[in-house]
Amino acid sequence: SLPVILDCDPGHDDVFALWFAAGHPTLDLRAVTTVGGNVPLEFTQHNARVALTVAGVTDVPVAAGASGPLERALQTAEWIHGANGLGGPEPPEPTVPLDPRTATELMADTLAEASEPVAIIATGPITNVAVLLRDRPELAPRIREIVWMGGSTERGNATPYAEFNALVDPEALDLVVRSGVPFTMVGLNVTHTALVTGAVRSRIAALGSRTGAFGDELLDFFCRTNDEVFGMPDGPLHDPVAVAVLADPGCVEVVRTRLDIELAGTETAGATSVDFDGMLRREPNANVAVALDVPRFWDAVLEALARLG
Numbered sequence: 001s002l003p004v005i006l007d008c009d010p011g012h013d014d015v016f017a018l019w020f021a022a023g024h025p026t027l028d029l030r031a032v033t034t035v036g037g038n039v040p041l042e043f044t045q046h047n048a049r050v051a052l053t054v055a056g057v058t059d060v061p062v063a064a065g066a067s068g069p070l071e072r073a074l075q076t077a078e079w080i081h082g083a084n085g086l087g088g089p090e091p092p093e094p095t096v097p098l099d100p101r102t103a104t105e106l107m108a109d110t111l112a113e114a115s116e117p118v119a120i121i122a123t124g125p126i127t128n129v130a131v132l133l134r135d136r137p138e139l140a141p142r143i144r145e146i147v148w149m150g151g152s153t154e155r156g157n158a159t160p161y162a163e164f165n166a167l168v169d170p171e172a173l174d175l176v177v178r179s180g181v182p183f184t185m186v187g188l189n190v191t192h193t194a195l196v197t198g199a200v201r202s203r204i205a206a207l208g209s210r211t212g213a214f215g216d217e218l219l220d221f222f223c224r225t226n227d228e229v230f231g232m233p234d235g236p237l238h239d240p241v242a243v244a245v246l247a248d249p250g251c252v253e254v255v256r257t258r259l260d261i262e263l264a265g266t267e268t269a270g271a272t273s274v275d276f277d278g279m280l281r282r283e284p285n286a287n288v289a290v291a292l293d294v295p296r297f298w299d300a301v302l303e304a305l306a307r308l309g
């Protein structure tokens, strides 16, 4: 199975990404790193440990990384995820400890110890990965590829043209995209099709496990806030789509194209400029997700969840 590191900011959909990566048979989750994003770092590192505790995953180290973006002030998303980032269920006290290493140290150790290159899945502002590539560039060849949930080939969800993860730390995103490490963007244009329908809710509740019950309560809250904020009652479950790119590549169609990040726009900072038509005559530098096989995606998610406690 493919060794992966998951860098996240849980967050309801990040929890499902964690469970997907921990439970799917084709992935070997080696480390989890956390970043300030949906809510401040003190919550996201705690929530990652809650998610793994609920699922009975006790052998994956969890580290805390950047509390905020490289250059900007942190923007959070409590209106979607609640004050603690995991609105809805009563979270148990995590039994999974916080690793004493920083996220950069844990990622560096994981990359150095592996016998083959390791993939990084990032489902939050991509600050931690940028810090790793900035401070430990010699490790770049140890990274097989980076798959990131964020951006959009169309409009945004945090400003008219920026998706939340891109908006929070566009400088980090720009650094990662320019690093030369193979990069895949999984944006809103695709994640908005990963809808938590009533049928999906039923399948998760029917798991009969602690993970299924906790997940159902998370989705109850998440669908409610997505309905209030975006008029999307089947709240799109963004982050697991990035995991699907590696867990079951046939789920997600990608195209090789040019991706540039808007850093200076007065209204458009964090916009992801995707040059499908080659208008800029620049070299393609990224894979960009353009379509999701939705039934196959949910089958892969459910297959992983069914293997957890």
Ligand code: BDR
Pocket (backbone or CB within 6 Å): 011, 012, 013, 014, 038, 077, 080, 123, 124, 149, 157, 163, 164, 165, 238, 239
């Ligand atoms: C992204 O923003 C966060 O709120 C979600 O966890 C997801 O990573 C969607 O724009």
Ligand code: CA
Pocket (backbone or CB within 6 Å): 008, 009, 010, 011, 013, 014, 038, 123, 124, 239
């Ligand atoms: Ca996230």
